[in-house]
Amino acid sequence: MHKKDRRNFLKNTALATIGLSSTTAIAKGKALQDNPPDCVPTTLDYFGEGPFYSDNPPALIDNKVQGTDVGGEPLIISGRIFDLSCNKYIPNATIDVWHANPSGDYDNRGFNFRGVTNSNEQGFYLFETLKPGKYLNGSQFRPAHIHFKITPPGFNTLTTQLYFEGDEDIPSDAAASIDSGDFDASQRIIPLQKNAANQLEGTWDIVINGEGLPVGINDLHIDKGMIYELLPTPFSNQLTIKYGVFKKAKVSISVFNIIGKRVSELTSATMAPGKYEAFWEVPDTLTKGHYFVSLSINDLQVHYLKAIKQ
């Protein structure tokens, strides 16, 4: 495993859990207890904002980056924004993204593949776009990347870039290959996985100076419990949530919509350690789109997974 912060490790574990025995996941979760959380601030990119930023980009509509009708690989990026302690999440941070189209060109006249979104009331963000193509920087292709300007309310903007694991142009790129110091890019190279709808998905949490709201002693206590799997994904009329509780505790499962409003609380009870399933009869009135299923143990959110309603 690459050098990664604890949270990325947890995310990867969560993704890797699908198809693996839950014992493996539990063992990994327990092993983590002995390690102090490694909370790594998100770094600047060595190339800064680059030459292709356009002022006053539009707000994203339905979390979609404009320009996604041209063909290419659908890509969903999501994550949560934390303050520098990683014990607080930051709602309403501005997230300004821009990138090349699937052919490797920037739209420098209009706003295709440019837009602004915000972290929601729970500190989560999400946007849909197409995987950026590559463009030449001198005689060398830059690895595929997405530019970000992240601004927590009342705090400074962090300008950086996000890369994708396995890109063969990373080692030769002057920015993406840096693996230590102020411009360390190693926390900004994320794995992408195809979901059931054949879209690439990647998770990237951002750790930044800002004013946050407490999420508890630590955020993702998978030593207390975790969600193993959501079935099916995408879902329509019914969603099954497979989860584990590792200590006797008050347990609740909730579903939040993209703006962070709770749309359902499925379970709320004191439960013994074990593996459980929750079933959600999805109301017909629920709008299509992205949702977060969250597991709370003793009122502390310990884990979440995303699900798409189709």
Ligand SMILES: [Fe+2]
């Ligand atoms: Fe770029």
